[in-house]
Amino acid sequence: MTLTPPSAPALQMRGVVKTFGEIRAVDGLDLDLTPGTCLGLLGPNGAGKSTTMRMLTGQAIADAGKIRVLGHDVPRESKQARARMGVVPQRENLDEDLTVRQNITVWATLLRVPRRSRDAAVDAALDMAQLSDRAGSKVLTLSGGMRRRLLIARALVHAPELVLLDEPTVGLDPQVRGDIWTLVDRQRSAGVSVLMSTHYIEEAERLCDDVAVMSHGRVIARGTPATLVAEHAGVEALEFFGPPARLAQIERTVQPQGFRTRRTGPAVSVLRAEALPLGMVDELGDGTRRAANLEDVFVLLTGEKLED
Ligand SMILES: Nc1ncnc2c1ncn2[C@@H]1O[C@H](COP(=O)(O)OP(=O)(O)OP(=O)(O)O)[C@@H](O)[C@H]1O
Ligand SMILES: [Mg+2]
Numbered sequence: 001m002t003l004t005p006p007s008a009p010a011l012q013m014r015g016v017v018k019t020f021g022e023i024r025a026v027d028g029l030d031l032d033l034t035p036g037t038c039l040g041l042l043g044p045n046g047a048g049k050s051t052t053m054r055m056l057t058g059q060a061i062a063d064a065g066k067i068r069v070l071g072h073d074v075p076r077e078s079k080q081a082r083a084r085m086g087v088v089p090q091r092e093n094l095d096e097d098l099t100v101r102q103n104i105t106v107w108a109t110l111l112r113v114p115r116r117s118r119d120a121a122v123d124a125a126l127d128m129a130q131l132s133d134r135a136g137s138k139v140l141t142l143s144g145g146m147r148r149r150l151l152i153a154r155a156l157v158h159a160p161e162l163v164l165l166d167e168p169t170v171g172l173d174p175q176v177r178g179d180i181w182t183l184v185d186r187q188r189s190a191g192v193s194v195l196m197s198t199h200y201i202e203e204a205e206r207l208c209d210d211v212a213v214m215s216h217g218r219v220i221a222r223g224t225p226a227t228l229v230a231e232h233a234g235v236e237a238l239e240f241f242g243p244p245a246r247l248a249q250i251e252r253t254v255q256p257q258g259f260r261t262r263r264t265g266p267a268v269s270v271l272r273a274e275a276l277p278l279g280m281v282d283e284l285g286d287g288t289r290r291a292a293n294l295e296d297v298f299v300l301l302t303g304e305k306l307e308d
Contacts, residue, residue, distance in 0.1 A: 016029040017064040029048070234274060250270065254276070
């Protein structure tokens with residue numbers, strides 16, 4: 001097994017390209033993950049997030065570029081890399097006819113958890129995912145949130161050093177989403193490196209030390225959530241609600257002065273509002289000041305809106 005020096009990135013991608021026919025799903029991607037941190041991949045549908053994850057596990061093979069995971073060259077040494085990583089795919093692949101415990105045990109065996117510690121590892125995974133009382137239930141009888149938690153428990157059963165989570169909380173209620181955040185946060189606190197894709201801005205803000213914004217197969221911005229906000233969206237936004245004509249009037253007032261705006265349903269936000277001249281603030285009328293956020297950054301950079 002190749003040893004990874006403590007300072008070496010948990011994963012490293014350089015100039016990685018992946019095409020599907022005419023589509024360049026990943027188009028010259030550079031990515032590093034500092035060990036023991038959580039890196040969020042934020043990007044609109046089709047940005048190449050899942051393809052990136054699949055190349056890290058060796059499920060998809062890059063057309064060009066270099067990939068190293070935990071010191072292993074991928075795909076050449078993907079088996080060794082895979083044994084040290086936990087993977088939660090976007091499309092769930094649980095065995096419906098097996099019980100919760102059996103699903104985890106099968107993976108513990110595949111991932112070579114030694115027989116003598118296997119039962120204890122499965123018990124610990126069940127406990128962590130709060131599924132101990134459902135250990136004997138068939139997967140097809142579980143709720144959506146339980147299935148997600150099982151998927152995560154299964155990925156963690158062999159105590160991986162790097163965890164890939166592809167949209168781990170999509171479609172879950174806030175309670176279950178919070179439970180999963182706690183799970184991920186515990187892993188990170190224990191020194192595990194995490195790469196997570198998400199559409200939920202709050203998830204990225206709460207969990208990720210670092211965020212890489214992806215668009216068309218490339219990283220177009222990278223930094224801590226706070227740095228990205230300060231760099232791209234400034235300090236404050238001034239938000240106005242009203243009928244479309246009123247919103248359009250606000251846009252016509254500020255845009256010629258170089259201020260960028262962002263529509264969200266029945267509202268328009270003027271970004272970098274801290275720099276608005278006082279006269280213009282008066283002219284605009286009643287608005288609400290709010291702190292600039294990561295969603296502003298995302299919309300400014302990709303021109304897309306995230307899910308609410
Ligand atoms: N197996 C495949 N065959 C053909 N095209 C593919 C395949 N996998 C991905 N693509 C294409 O590659 C592009 C990137 O897809 P990918 O699934 O990586 O995006 P994503 O960022 O994960 O999107 P989402 O947020 O919707 O999950 C898309 O245009 C997609 O249609
Ligand atoms: Mg995806």
